[in-house]
Structures are given as C-alpha cells and as structure tokens.
Amino acid sequence: MLVINCPYCGERDQSEFSNGGEAHVARPKNPETLDDKKWSEYVFIRLNPKGIFNERWVHTHGCRKWFNAIRNTSTDEILKVYKLNEEPPSIGEFDTTLKTPSGEPDLGSGNFTVKK
Amino acid sequence: MTALNNNKNSRVTDSNKVSFIFDGKKYFGFDGDTIASALLRNNIKIIGRSFKYHRPRGIYTCGIEEPNALVQILSEKDEPNTRATVKKIYSGIKILSQNRWPSLKNDFGYINNLLSPIFSAGFYYKTFMGPKGFWKNIYEPLIRRSAGLGKPPKEFRSKSIHHHHNVDIVIVGAGLNGLLAASKFIDTDYDVLILEQDNILGGSLNSSQKIKTIDNLDTHVWTKKTEDLLKKSKNIKILKNTLATSYNQINHIIALEDNSVGKPLASHKPELILHKIRTKHTILSNGHIERLISFRNNDLPGIMLAGSFEKYIFRYGVIPEAEPIIFTNNSSTFSLLKSLVDLGCKPKAYIDVRDESSIEKKTKTILKTNKIPFYFSSEIEGCDGNKKLETISIRNKEKQIEKISGTMLCISGGINPDVHLFTQSKGLIKWDEKYLTFKPETAFQNTITIGSANGSFNFKRIIEEINEKLSLFNINELKIDLEIDCPEDLNIMELWETNNEKKSFWSKSFIDIQNDVTTKDLHQAVSEGFDRIEHLKRFTTNSMGTDQGKISSINSLGIVSKILKKNISEVGTTIYRPPYAPLSFSAIAGRSTYEFYDPTRKTSIHSWHVKNRAIFEDVGQWKRPWYFKKNDKETMYEAVQRESKELRNAAGILDGSTLGKIEIKGKDALEFVNLIYTNAFTKMKPMTARYALMLGEDGMIKDDGIVCKINDQHFIVTTTTGGAAKVLSDMEEYAQTEWPHLNVYLNSITEQFSTFNISGPKSRAIMRKVFSDVDFSNDKFPFMSFKKVNYLDTEVRILRASFTGELGYEVYVTPKYGLELWEKFFRYGENLGLIPYGTETMHLLRAEKGYIVVGQDTDGTVTPLDLNLNWMIGKNKKDFIGKRSLSRSDTSRKGRKQLVGILAVDKSKIIEEGQHVVKSSSIPSKIKFPVKYLGHITSSYHSPTLNHYIAMAMVEGGNDLIGKKLYVTQNKSSENISVEIVKPVFLDPENKRLLS
Numbered sequence A: 001m002l003v004i005n006c007p008y009c010g011e012r013d014q015s016e017f018s019n020g021g022e023a024h025v026a027r028p029k030n031p032e033t034l035d036d037k038k039w040s041e042y043v044f045i046r047l048n049p050k051g052i053f054n055e056r057w058v059h060t061h062g063c064r065k066w067f068n069a070i071r072n073t074s075t076d077e078i079l080k081v082y083k084l085n086e087e088p089p090s091i092g093e094f095d096t097t098l099k100t101p102s103g104e105p106d107l108g109s110g111n112f113t114v115k116k
Numbered sequence B: 001m002t003a004l005n006n007n008k009n010s011r012v013t014d015s016n017k018v019s020f021i022f023d024g025k026k027y028f029g030f031d032g033d034t035i036a037s038a039l040l041r042n043n044i045k046i047i048g049r050s051f052k053y054h055r056p057r058g059i060y061t062c063g064i065e066e067p068n069a070l071v072q073i074l075s076e077k078d079e080p081n082t083r084a085t086v087k088k089i090y091s092g093i094k095i096l097s098q099n100r101w102p103s104l105k106n107d108f109g110y111i112n113n114l115l116s117p118i119f120s121a122g123f124y125y126k127t128f129m130g131p132k133g134f135w136k137n138i139y140e141p142l143i144r145r146s147a148g149l150g151k152p153p154k155e156f157r158s159k160s161i162h163h164h165h166n167v168d169i170v171i172v173g174a175g176l177n178g179l180l181a182a183s184k185f186i187d188t189d190y191d192v193l194i195l196e197q198d199n200i201l202g203g204s205l206n207s208s209q210k211i212k213t214i215d216n217l218d219t220h221v222w223t224k225k226t227e228d229l230l231k232k233s234k235n236i237k238i239l240k241n242t243l244a245t246s247y248n249q250i251n252h253i254i255a256l257e258d259n260s261v262g263k264p265l266a267s268h269k270p271e272l273i274l275h276k277i278r279t280k281h282t283i284l285s286n287g288h289i290e291r292l293i294s295f296r297n298n299d300l301p302g303i304m305l306a307g308s309f310e311k312y313i314f315r316y317g318v319i320p321e322a323e324p325i326i327f328t329n330n331s332s333t334f335s336l337l338k339s340l341v342d343l344g345c346k347p348k349a350y351i352d353v354r355d356e357s358s359i360e361k362k363t364k365t366i367l368k369t370n371k372i373p374f375y376f377s378s379e380i381e382g383c384d385g386n387k388k389l390e391t392i393s394i395r396n397k398e399k400q401i402e403k404i405s406g407t408m409l410c411i412s413g414g415i416n417p418d419v420h421l422f423t424q425s426k427g428l429i430k431w432d433e434k435y436l437t438f439k440p441e442t443a444f445q446n447t448i449t450i451g452s453a454n455g456s457f458n459f460k461r462i463i464e465e466i467n468e469k470l471s472l473f474n475i476n477e478l479k480i481d482l483e484i485d486c487p488e489d490l491n492i493m494e495l496w497e498t499n500n501e502k503k504s505f506w507s508k509s510f511i512d513i514q515n516d517v518t519t520k521d522l523h524q525a526v527s528e529g530f531d532r533i534e535h536l537k538r539f540t541t542n543s544m545g546t547d548q549g550k551i552s553s554i555n556s557l558g559i560v561s562k563i564l565k566k567n568i569s570e571v572g573t574t575i576y577r578p579p580y581a582p583l584s585f586s587a588i589a590g591r592s593t594y595e596f597y598d599p600t601r602k603t604s605i606h607s608w609h610v611k612n613r614a615i616f617e618d619v620g621q622w623k624r625p626w627y628f629k630k631n632d633k634e635t636m637y638e639a640v641q642r643e644s645k646e647l648r649n650a651a652g653i654l655d656g657s658t659l660g661k662i663e664i665k666g667k668d669a670l671e672f673v674n675l676i677y678t679n680a681f682t683k684m685k686p687m688t689a690r691y692a693l694m695l696g697e698d699g700m701i702k703d704d705g706i707v708c709k710i711n712d713q714h715f716i717v718t719t720t721t722g723g724a725a726k727v728l729s730d731m732e733e734y735a736q737t738e739w740p741h742l743n744v745y746l747n748s749i750t751e752q753f754s755t756f757n758i759s760g761p762k763s764r765a766i767m768r769k770v771f772s773d774v775d776f777s778n779d780k781f782p783f784m785s786f787k788k789v790n791y792l793d794t795e796v797r798i799l800r801a802s803f804t805g806e807l808g809y810e811v812y813v814t815p816k817y818g819l820e821l822w823e824k825f826f827r828y829g830e831n832l833g834l835i836p837y838g839t840e841t842m843h844l845l846r847a848e849k850g851y852i853v854v855g856q857d858t859d860g861t862v863t864p865l866d867l868n869l870n871w872m873i874g875k876n877k878k879d880f881i882g883k884r885s886l887s888r889s890d891t892s893r894k895g896r897k898q899l900v901g902i903l904a905v906d907k908s909k910i911i912e913e914g915q916h917v918v919k920s921s922s923i924p925s926k927i928k929f930p931v932k933y934l935g936h937i938t939s940s941y942h943s944p945t946l947n948h949y950i951a952m953a954m955v956e957g958g959n960d961l962i963g964k965k966l967y968v969t970q971n972k973s974s975e976n977i978s979v980e981i982v983k984p985v986f987l988d989p990e991n992k993r994l995l996s
C-alpha cells in the first residue's frame, strides 16, 4: 500500500484516497464547437505511461480535496504532490529513467529478477 | 532405535510433563515442545499421508518450512494444515493426522501410488479429458476425496485483531545477527521493533553449537542478558511468536503474532494479532533454510534435514535417534556430527559427495577418532523400507552400490539465505557460484540484509558486516568476541539429484515432497515444452502448497538448468509472493467479521417495519422493507399484488429515507445545477421541483432524482439510494476541478431527514388530517411543488411528487420525529385504507406507469434519447455534463436500443427479466448462425390492476416497432413467446390519476 502525502492533511495510507487518472486534462470550455473526434478525445482518451505520470488523487476518506501528484508508474514512487491551483513541476526535476525493481524492459513484463 | 532426551544443554527440559492426544491416543511431551518434537520423543515417525500418492510421511524439518508434518487440531475447531513443527503443545490438545482414510497405517489412497503413471506432471490438465461427463461424475469426486490436505474447518477458529505501528526500524528475526543489530540501537533515538517467530530469542543460537560463547558467556546466558538490555531500552519493542509474512511497498510489513502459543484457545482475547507496520528502514536478519537432495524414495519416514535434526537436539531437547546416518554435500553438517559425538551418540555412517581432499580436516578427525564409517566421493542412490526407512543404498567412490541398514537419515543439500521477504520488497537477488544459492544483491527499498539472510555464512565476518551495514545510523560500533566451533566456509559441491537404479512404481525421487512432484516430472515437463520456470511450476505444481517449496525450489532450478544446459541464473526463480507462510483468513479479517464486516444502515422507522412483518432488501448498506407480510402464510407474490392493488384503490406509504439527499448552496448554485443536470432550471419558480437526469460526459444516464429549488442560491436534490455517495463525489469533483470559480457548497443530508412517500387516491385526504392547517388543493399545492410546514418544534418539507403514477406526496422530517410522524399517518390513515408498502411494490407500480429505474432499465449505455426523455433535456442550455456527447455520431444514430413496452399476445404468459427479444418463434436445436439479438427485457411484473403481465425492454430501433410483433425467449424452452411491442406506459397515459 502506498503512502500518499495529502497537501492538506499530510501522509496517509493509500486506502483513504481514490485515483482520478491523468491530470491536466481540462474540460473544453465550449464543447459544442468541437468535432466528434476532438470531443471524444477529451471523453475517452487518457495517457497511461510507464514512467513519470501527472495524475489526480482525491482524499476521499479525509478532507475530500482533489490534488495532483507525480508518480513514477514503474516504481510507484510518488515524487511530488501539488495543489490544483499550483503549476505542475517540470518533469526535468525528476529522474525519468524507467527504473523498475526487476530491471524489466520498457515494454511488457516478466520475471527478470535474476536475469540482469 | 529410539529417541533420547537431551537435558544437558537444551531450551526444553523435562521439568513439566504435558499430555496430548494424537489420533485418539494419549502421549506425553514437555512444556515447550512442538507437536513434532513431542511425537519424536514418543518415537512416532509416520505423521501423515502425502497429497497425491498417499505415501507415508514423517517429520522432515523443524520449522516453518515443513512440507510433510501437517496436522488438524481438533481442539481448535478443526484448524487444518497446522505445521506440527511450529505448533506448540499444551495439556489437552487434540491432534489428528491428515489425508488418510481409513487410518494412518492402512490408507486406501495408497492405491494412487500404483496408479502413479496417470498422476504425473500436468495430470490435472490432460489425464481426464474424456469421455464426456466422466470428469464431473467420476474423476472429480474421486480425486477430491483422495487428494488434498486437511479438511476445511466448519467455523472460524480465531478472534483476531489488527495492530498498527509506525517505527524507524524493523528487525526481522532475533537470532544472533538480529540481536547484535538490535543491541546497537539500545538507548538511541530510533524507534525499533523486533519481530521473532519463535517464543524465545536467539534463533540458531538455540539450535546448534556452532557458536560456543559470546563475550565469554554461554550463548543462552548472553541471549538472556541481551534480551534484558533490549527490554530496558525504552525505544525498543520485541514481538515474539510473530512471523513477518509480507514485505510490501514503502516499507510496509505485515506480521502475524500467535497470541495463544502453548495455550488452549481462550474465548475472551484475540488469538491472532496481525501487525501492520510502516517503517523507515528494515533490517532482515531472518536467517536461512536448509535444502534437500533428491534420491530414490527420499520421502520415507525417518529422513530429515540435518540442520533440523540438530535443532531438535538443542532447541527441543530430543535426539530423534542416537545413531543417524548423515549425507551431505557441504560443511554445515560438521556441527551435527560434532554435537552427536559430544553427547555420546555415534552416527552410523557419514556419506559425503565431496572428495576426501576437499573435506575439512576437522570433520575427518572426528570421523577417524570415533571410528565412524566414512564414505567420501559417495552418494545415496536410494532408500527402501516398509512405511519407514530401513535400508540405505550408497553408491561409493568406486560407483558400487553398498547397502547399510538404518532408521534415520540426516541430509543436507546446502543452505539458502531466506530471500523471500527481500524479493517481496522487490530487491534483486543474484546467483552465487561459491555458495550455490541466490543471495540478496541490490535492495529496492530501505532494506539491509545481514547474517545468513544476506548469504554471509562466515561467522568470523558478521560483527564487521553489521558495523559496516548499519553505519548509516551513526551508532556505536559493536565490539564482541565470538568463540566459533565450525568450519569457516560452506565448501559446497553441486548435487541436486542422484541417479537411481531401481525402476518401479514404488521408487520415486521427490523434488517437492508436499505436492508429490518427482524429479521425473520436471524432466517430463521440460520435454513437453514447459521449460520456462513459471510455466513449469504451474504444470507440475512444483513449489506450491503451504510450504511453497522452501526446502526444494532451488533444487528444482538446479535440475532444470541441468536439463536445459543453462546456468541457474538464466533459468531464474519463480516470483516469491506474499505471504511468506500461510496466513489465516481470520487474521486478515480481524474484527471485520459478521456484523462488523459491513455496517448496516437502518432508518428511524426500522423497528416499526420489523414489528409489522417487513421482509427487508439490502440496498447498498441500507435495510429497506421489500414487502410487508400480512400474515405468515402470505407469499411475496401475494403481498406485492395486494399492496399494489390497495395502494391504487386507497393509499400506501413507503419509507423512502434511504434516498440520497444533497444540499447545494451558494451564489452560483443555479449555474452549478444547470451544469450538473440535463434539465433547464433557470426559469423554474422557487418552491417547485423537477424530475432530473444526471449524465456522464459520455452522454449516458448516471443517476436520476428530484431537484427542489428553494431559490437560485439554494437547491435540494435527491439521488437513488445506491448512487448517493457517487453523485456527491462527482459533484465535488466538478466543483473543485472544472468549475472552481463557481461559489457552491455541497452537503450530504441523507441522514438528516426521514422521508415518506404517501401515494394513492386517498393520500390527499390523509395529508389533510395529519397536517390540518395546510391547503392541499390542486390550485394551492400543484404537482411538483413543495411547502415548508411547521410541525411540533421543527419544520417539515412536503413535496407533491409521485413514483407510482398516483396522486402522491413526499414528506421530509427530522429523524427525531420520524417514527412519531409515521405512526401518526397510520392513526389518521388506517380507516381510509392506508397500508405500508415496500420496494417491490414501488417497482411494480412505476413499471405500470413506464417510469424507469436507473440501473435496472438502464445499464450505463443508455442516453435520455434512448428512453424518449427528450423533454428533460435543456436544449437551449449552452452546456451541461454529457450534452456534447448526445450529438455524437453513435449516440444520435438510428437503430440504437430504445425503451419499449412488451405485452405477450397470450397475456397469461410470463415474460422473464433478462430474456432476449428476437425475430424468430423458436430457437432451432442445431444453431448454424447466431440468433440475432434485438434487445432484452429489463423489467417484468404481473399487474394486479390490469390483471395481466407487463414488461419493459430495450430493443433496437424500438420506437419504430410500436405495434409490431416479435418474440421473447424463455428459460429451458426452445419455443419463444409471441409478443407485441407497445409504448412503455400501461396505465393512465393521460396522467389523470397523477394530477387528480
């Protein structure tokens, strides 16, 4: 279980939070002006990268506030949390190598624990 | 030969005799004995039958790694698969051997041993392929009876609780290394938690004489002294009988404490404590596990791992046999040899696969002085015996077979650092060519491995290693003198299996003793193409079960690597997954059992419902009256028909308190409600209400409810009972993330009100009696308007709305007066025919009227347009959630499934919910093409008012099919029911009743 540092409450167990997927996908201001393709990209398409990811969390069983976090999805390390009204930190601040515990390749997975 | 007691230098002495029952017979052991040590004391060698072949099995190890000695504890609610090598006895404990029928000596399942060719690798997957029906009726029952472990218990064994810890350092294992590391933290600022699986500290100091003295103290004395110092230190806490089972992300460790060791179950306190520990650093000093060697019949009772044999002598004070035979490929057996000789016992033979020159001098000297037969460059070809070890065949250095007799054989195939927790923490392990084992290489978390858990088998270096590895904490250097009496190095020679010469069904060379996997199975699996280690594991069931192959999984890698002609590091290990040892479900459940598992929510009227024979339905966590039984004989069908009819004739009252209620306030409340719901609210007058829909951004219906407008800055909305929490979350999400500029405040007020739905032609008359000063006339109180009314010292909100199609009112009152007001309704309403009704009647009545239930008639793929609810969409609104999606090419296309009514042509036919709507009158017995599915029945009821069945369905292009004939499939029949598609309103389409 992860420990997540709520910007309002401090460190709490992951079980108090819910994940909200990719961050910084703003709802279009004038949906009616978008064509089907553009609108469906907003509704259905989200990134799911291996590595550094800006994502949304909500402290459901706590202050109920939404906030953003930067997580390395390959190690599950939460590198930074920031409030909604804060600018996203630049990715360059972080080690973007796809460090995984078992040294897996970028794609796929498997037990490479001992094969390094 | 018989077992001897070692009272000289053991941790269990003969001071307190304890009686116990094994398989119905009474025996005696000593206080502190495990079941296994007590049975060995009583010369009991066979303790169970094996999983597949029902071969007799004995005690193989002396700890958590035990593959064989699993027993059922009758005196603890039949707790099965208990490791006899761990479980401590107490006076009166009743133990049953497992997996034998009718008895341990004469076991019927032994026939499986003869049938073993069909039980080889992959037998579950391929042996019983046909003929049809054989699996279900013959093979499965037969296998289920004869294969397997203990029987599942009938009730919960234990009460357990959870403890949470937040510490700086966790030390797993309080053996020599753990104690040395811990002692460095005495009186420091670090919060330290020590986990020890045994009920005494000391680990291997208790189970061998490899270390003679520490700082010139006897190891036992030193351990006690260190324990006292640790206990006095306020920053250190020791948990005994506590096994670390999982090492998760972010240094999160799960450990199970057995709180009733050596005691019968106590009813008043928890027997298991699950510790959930969050730490900053973890020190793994959890030691090592010895491994076996595969040879013919290496499973016979009387064969035991050498280190375990030694542990019995010193930890439990029982020498299982005075003249055992020792078979080894490494130097760790020196200490057993030495200990036996020191205790006046004389091993019958010492067989070492290494050549004479590479065997350390110390060993050879003891063998020579004590005239112990010594076979170097030799191996055991196999063993024989009737249900126990009798003869041992040695392949000597001239490759000749020599037979010797013996009843006890101690084997050592090498030592593995216990890397399970380390790899669970995602640490990297690496094959070590010198020690022939996997050792921790790179930690992924803040993990430090020391001692044999780190693969540091040389005692001379341990103090140095601890000082070095713990230097990051800036604490005192250890200066300790160890007097060591064992070879400095392991000096191991590779040996995984020996060639066996005797070929018969009885001769098997086991690799996984618990799962009856033989070395032959490994060869077979590889030859069938299962050469990846994870595949091989599943195909053969190797290293599965309660022991997870702790004493043999590395051996199987060794054998497979030889077959594949690869290095072991190329073969790789299977993934070590938590838990390290079986974790009882009751420990995981903790207090979350029975009524504590999930809270039950009851309305303020609940007691009245119970008194009036309500049958309840669970809706989320709520208990809602489903229907009220008029008398004990009345069936659900009869009750629902009666309630429906009486409501349409007079009046009914429903407890709707569970409906979600959300208050929306703020300067921008109106704009917010306009964005959340599809309807237009701007022109809506204060103190009126609207039935409203909430969509997802994909345009699909998510929830419905009634929006009450008090004024532009204040709304109260209702949600479905099950959707309340989600709707509030969604509203909060939009308020915070998309529209933070809007000034709105959201508050769940579900529990602040008891809600009653009064409905039926007599409801106005009843309302007039209960609230005598309110004008309920159509003019003054029209449909979809509400009023605030004073009631006692509180305010009641009355809304004119209906979900039944009849004249109806909803009353919102503080729960404090809920029951009182409910009873008042009956005082005034009973003689007007008022009845209580439940959710089932509500569903029937709304179906007659064609009202939908979100989640029953819709399924997340339905738009308002699909339900012909176009009138609910505020087309002139610039935006609301999901609006743009309603004009997407897919949501606006023709031929989408639409809501229709369904009537059987023969109205006495029952149409079942969930059945398919199709074009053909029957389903052919041989289907060449898939039958075209047009839609499915979403709701179906018998209407007592119309006196026939009615149904609703979602059907492709349904709006264009009104008046057409189609068919609906039936359960267990190829004949379909002929139906007519109608508009989904069966009663009062003009709304005369509703607006009366």
Ligand SMILES: [Zn+2]
Binding pocket: A006, A007, A008, A009, A010, A059, A062, A063, A064, A065
């Ligand atoms: Zn918070």
